[in-house]
Amino acid sequence: MSIRWxxxxxxxxxSQIIRKQKNPLTAFQIFSEAKCKYPNYRHNGPVYANxxxxxxxxxxxxxxxxxxxxxKNDSCECKDSVFVSVIKTYARAGxxxxxxxxxxxxxxxxxxxxxxxxxxxxxIMVKESKLxxxxxxxxxxxxxxxxxxxxxxxxxxMLALCQKGRSDxxxxxxQEMDYQNCNPDRESYRILMRGLCEDKRLNEATHxxxxxxxxxxxxxxxxxxxxxxxxxxxxxxxxxxxxxxxILGKILRKGLKAPKRFRHNLDLSHYGNGExxxxxxxxxxxxxxxxxxxxxxxxxxxxxxxxxxxxxGEADRVLKEMQDRGFRPxxxxxxxxxxALCRERKVVEAVEVIEKEMVEANCVPTVRVYSVxxxxxxxxxxxxxxxxxxxxxxxxxxxxxDKKTYGILVDGLCGESRFLEASRVLQxxxxxxxxxxxxxxxxxxxxxxxVGKQYEAVMWLEEMTSRxxxxxYSVWSSLVASACCNMANxxxxxxxxxxxxxx
Numbered sequence: 001m002s003i004r005w006x007x008x009x010x011x012x013x014x015s016q017i018i019r020k021q022k023n024p025l026t027a028f029q030i031f032s033e034a035k036c037k038y039p040n041y042r043h044n045g046p047v048y049a050n051x052x053x054x055x056x057x058x059x060x061x062x063x064x065x066x067x068x069x070x071x072k073n074d075s076c077e078c079k080d081s082v083f084v085s086v087i088k089t090y091a092r093a094g095x096x097x098x099x100x101x102x103x104x105x106x107x108x109x110x111x112x113x114x115x116x117x118x119x120x121x122x123x124i125m126v127k128e129s130k131l132x133x134x135x136x137x138x139x140x141x142x143x144x145x146x147x148x149x150x151x152x153x154x155x156x157x158m159l160a161l162c163q164k165g166r167s168d169x170x171x172x173x174x175q176e177m178d179y180q181n182c183n184p185d186r187e188s189y190r191i192l193m194r195g196l197c198e199d200k201r202l203n204e205a206t207h208x209x210x211x212x213x214x215x216x217x218x219x220x221x222x223x224x225x226x227x228x229x230x231x232x233x234x235x236x237x238x239x240x241x242x243x244x245x246x247i248l249g250k251i252l253r254k255g256l257k258a259p260k261r262f263r264h265n266l267d268l269s270h271y272g273n274g275e276x277x278x279x280x281x282x283x284x285x286x287x288x289x290x291x292x293x294x295x296x297x298x299x300x301x302x303x304x305x306x307x308x309x310x311x312x313g314e315a316d317r318v319l320k321e322m323q324d325r326g327f328r329p330x331x332x333x334x335x336x337x338x339x340a341l342c343r344e345r346k347v348v349e350a351v352e353v354i355e356k357e358m359v360e361a362n363c364v365p366t367v368r369v370y371s372v373x374x375x376x377x378x379x380x381x382x383x384x385x386x387x388x389x390x391x392x393x394x395x396x397x398x399x400x401x402d403k404k405t406y407g408i409l410v411d412g413l414c415g416e417s418r419f420l421e422a423s424r425v426l427q428x429x430x431x432x433x434x435x436x437x438x439x440x441x442x443x444x445x446x447x448x449x450x451v452g453k454q455y456e457a458v459m460w461l462e463e464m465t466s467r468x469x470x471x472x473y474s475v476w477s478s479l480v481a482s483a484c485c486n487m488a489n490x491x492x493x494x495x496x497x498x499x500x501x502x503x
Contacts, residue, residue, distance in 0.1 A: 009034060011044040018050060024058040025468045027051065031067070043071075045078045052082060056089035057435060058468065064089065068102070077110045083117040091124045099124065100137070106146075114146040122153050126160040134160070142180070151182050155191055162195025170195050171204060184215065186223065193227050197234035205231050206247065213254040222298025224255060225288045226305040232284050236277050248284055256288070282314060289318060296327045303329070307336035310343060323361065331366045334358050338369055342376030350376050354389070367393070371405045378412025386412060387421065403434040410440055419447035423456055430463075438469045445475050449482035457482070 006013050014034055021027035031051050034041055048071040055064040068086065071078060083106060090099035103121050106114050118141060125134035138157060142150050154177055161170040174192050177184050189212055196205040209231050212224065228251050235244035289302050299322035306315035315337065322329060334353050341350040350373050354365050370393050377386040386409055393401045406429040413422035422444050429436060441464040448457035457479060464471060 003030060005037060009038045009041050011042075011047045014041075014043075015047050015050045018047075018054065021054075022466055023468050024054050024060055025063070027054050028060070028063050028067075043074060043076065045076055045082070048074075048076065048078060049082045049085075053085055056085060059093065059438065060468065061089070061093055061095070072109050075110050080111060080113050080116045083109075083111065083114070084120045087117060087120050087124065091128075096124065096128060096130070100133070103137070112146065113148060114141070114144075115148045118142075118147050119152050119156065122156050126156050131160055131164070149182075150180055151177075151185055151188065154180070154182060155185075155187050158188065158195070159191050162191060162198070165199060167192065167195035167199045167201060167204075171201075171208075174208075186227070190227050190230075193230045197230050200234075200238070202231070202234060202238060202240070205234065209247070209251075209255075213250075222256075222295040223301040225298050226301045228255060229285060229288055229302070229305065232288075233281050236281050236284070241277070241280055244280075244284065248287060252287070285314065285318070289321070294325055294327070296322075296330075299325075299327055300330060300333050303333050304336040307333075307340040310340050312337070312340050312344070315340070329361050329363060331358075331363055331369055334361075334363060335366070335369045335372055338372045338376070342372060342379070345380060347373075347376045347380045347382065351385075365396070365399065367399055367402055367405065370399070370401070371408065374405055374412075375408050378408055378415070381416055383409065383412035383416050383418060384421065387425065390425070401432070403429070403436075406432075406434055407436070407440060410436070410444065414443050414447050417447065417451070419444060419451055420453065420456075423448060423453075423460070426460070435467070438464070438471070441469060442472050442475050445471065446478045449478040452482065454479065454482050 003017060014031070018027040018030055021030065028051065031043075031047075034043070048067060051067050052064055052071075055061075055067060064086070071082075083102065086102060087099040090096065090102070099121060103114075103117055106117065118137075122134050122138060125131075125137070134157065138153060141147060142153065147153075154173060158170040158173050161167065161173065170192055174184060174188060177188070189208065193205055193208055196202070196208065209228065212227065228248075232244045232248060232251075235241070235247070285302065285306075289298055299318060303315045303318045303322065306312075306318060319329060319333065319337070334357065337357075338350045338353045341347070341353070354369060354373055358365055358369070370389055374386045374389055377383065377389070390401055390405070390409060393399050393405075406425060410422050410425050410429070413419070413425060426436060426440065426444055441460060445457045445460050445464070448454075448460070461471060461475070461479070
């Protein structure tokens, strides 16, 4: 290892040096040597954060732990975001117990706010169905001064309970929020309303709706329409159309503060006097959007909610009316539409969202919209077309493909046995400073061997090991089998193997 050390080392200098290193173990060695070469030098929080991020992203868990312990012993000030990153790294590696242990010991570090770490850990535990453990963590730490806000964590617990069909307990959690000095937000009501309606607890859901009128709906926010819609749809599905119409009137008056001219009774004569449930629900949705003061928020919220439920036709009508009224849809609306179309395997229409609809709406596609379309194309075996959209992203100012998008594309190309194209995308990924995981290298190398491209496979093998990543046993087997099929390449593979073995 040969680097050019400055005369005077500062934490900023060291951060720049370690970020330039290709091999995370080399960066770790430089990080460790700094104090020996400069006795007066001390690492600060950003340096530790950089080093932990580099080791975590490359899967060097043991070395990452060593740096974390050193940071604790140094007692330097560190941000909550460092622990968020480590907790996520542990979770990806399957070490959830390590993540819990780290969080319980944050008090030993010089960190004054643990809110993000607290919520991140709870969210991961909920996804892993570790509800009892999540509840214990919550009870132990929710009242500490280090957790500045408990609303999001309580929302996570209610979401988990509702997903398990226990909206009755979630309702108790909601009612306890006042005693926790927490004010429920719009997300709290949305989660609980959906949970109660799915469990057919429509009386409790109706009372929850009324509580909105004097808490979060006093200003008549247009985004509340999706919460109102959840209850009204559930009532219609349960045959309580008259109750739904009556509650709609209260929503227009008290919730959305609609002008009197919009508070007319619904004409149900065209819908079989209540027998055409779907038609009535569409009529109610229209009344919700038009009833209050029309706004970008109400139209967007309703359209996104309908797209998320794959009700594409209804959502398209809301989108059209939104544009007819002079509101310009945001990228989030088009993202939801593209995702819905991809779920329905209508990737051609999803492509038109970017090519046609967003252009006509004068809306610039975002990385997230492109990623949705790229994923949809790859899932339908059209990865070559997905490459074109990756190139379009490069030409668009301020829209740079992220690591996740590249990973989706490489996996899609490998799934179609287009390993040379996958190799080129992987090369571009590295040029853009996105470091692939070991699984991506393994898949590309194995694929290249299967199509007789031993030289390219060996080059990627060297690249992989230069980043301190160990290939799977199957990768070596593929390389040997491929070399044996082409005796002319045995010398090349043998030389590569010797170099790798010696390193």
